[in-house]
Amino acid sequence: MTFQPQMSHKSPDPTALPAPVAEQLATLALTRGRPLLIVDADEVLFYFMRGLERFLDGRDLYFDWASYALHGNIRQRRDNAPVAAEILHPLLQRFFAEATEELEPVDGAAEALAALSETAQIVVLSNVPMPAREARIRALARHGMAYPLIANTGPKGPAVATLLRQVMAPAAFVDDIPHNHTSVAEMAPATHRLHYIADQRLAALLGPAPDCHHRAETWPDLQAHIHSLLTQT
Ligand SMILES: [Mg+2]
Structure with missing residues (x-):
């Protein structure tokens, strides 16, 4: 799960590709015609x-697991009051700065990606804040997942559509957040969309994303689906 800022009146066009994302996408060495994950x-x-x-x-705060959102669910231990929105954003920036490199890898992910990399090229598309991008790259490498990382902002459809135009090949997309599936469905409808939430407690809070093709429960399940999808001719 990632922090989703409240849409403001000056929100950028959700179908536009932000310039920093376009710059990163331009550095990828993708192979035209090879399946993309x-x-x-x-x-x-x-x-x-x-x-x-x-x-x-460590800050006398807790997450109360009431819904699939950070906003409203991070509370003070002393009075159970939710942390205000203006405090939440800097708090989460601090979390990404301090913890991105230390997050535990999900069980089975590295093994599944290694197997899938024999038939597909892999790109990690994450809404990690730009200041934590290098930490995420180091963590991916340390845990056997040294695939190119794109630090995205906003909906993921524009970046996925750009990737698809570069490869012109079958593509699969894996994400935990339903509105990312909706954005990809709108802007890159040919992409096969797999909904997966690693944390079982979070997974229990949410049904399948309305715009996904399949909700997966484990990485071996994802691997089997992605392999059959990307090797169909
Ligand atoms: Mg996520």
């Missing part, structure tokens, strides 16, 4: 909530 990181490759709970615990 696009994977999210938080709650897909790394246990975001486990790390966040540790971080909150």
Whole structure:
């Protein structure tokens, strides 16, 4: 799960590709015609909530597991009051700065990606804040997942559509957040969309994303689906 800022009146066009994302995409060396797997990181490759709970615990805060959102669910231990929105954003920036490199890898993810990399090229598309991008790259490498990372902002459809135009090949997308599936469905509808939430407690809070093709429960399940999808001719 990642922090989703409240949409403000001056929100950028959700179908536009932000310039810093376009710059990163331009550096990828993708092979035209080779299947593409696009994977999210938080709650897909790394246990975001486990790390966040540790971080909150050290600050007399806790997550109350009432819904699939950070806003409203991070509370003060002393009075159970939710942390105000203007405090939440800097708190989460601090969390990403301190904890991104220490998050635990999700069980089975590295093994599944290694097997899938024999038939597909892999890109990690994460809404990690730009200042934590290098830490995420180091964590991916340390845990056997040294695939190119794109630090995205906002909805993921524009970046996925750009990737698809570069490869012109079958593509699969894995993410925990339903509105990312909706954005990809709108902007890159040919992408096969797999909904996966690594943390079982979070997974229990949410049904399948309305715009996904399949909700997966484990990385071996994802691997089997992705392999059959990307090797169909
Ligand atoms: Mg995520």
